[in-house]
Amino acid sequence: MYANKNLWKGIEEDKLYLLACDAFYFTISTHTSLGYGDIIPKSRIIRMITSLHMITVFTFYFFIY
Numbered sequence: 001m002y003a004n005k006n007l008w009k010g011i012e013e014d015k016l017y018l019l020a021c022d023a024f025y026f027t028i029s030t031h032t033s034l035g036y037g038d039i040i041p042k043s044r045i046i047r048m049i050t051s052l053h054m055i056t057v058f059t060f061y062f063f064i065y
Contacts, residue, residue, distance in 0.1 A: 027053075030053075030054060
């Protein structure tokens with residue numbers, strides 16, 4: 001898993017376990033449309049990847065359900 005704390009606002013620790021937990025938390029809060037805003041992407045490329053991930057997941061949900 002690639003994670004860099006400098007690309008995300010709200011992630012402070014360098015430990016891989018915490019980065020994995022933060023990534024899981026960010027994914028769940030994004031896909032459930034909660035969007036607390038405590039962890040947000042800072043760079044354009046990460047924002048684009050997040051947007052593509054959301055579109056992919058919502059499309060998948062649409063065809064499954």
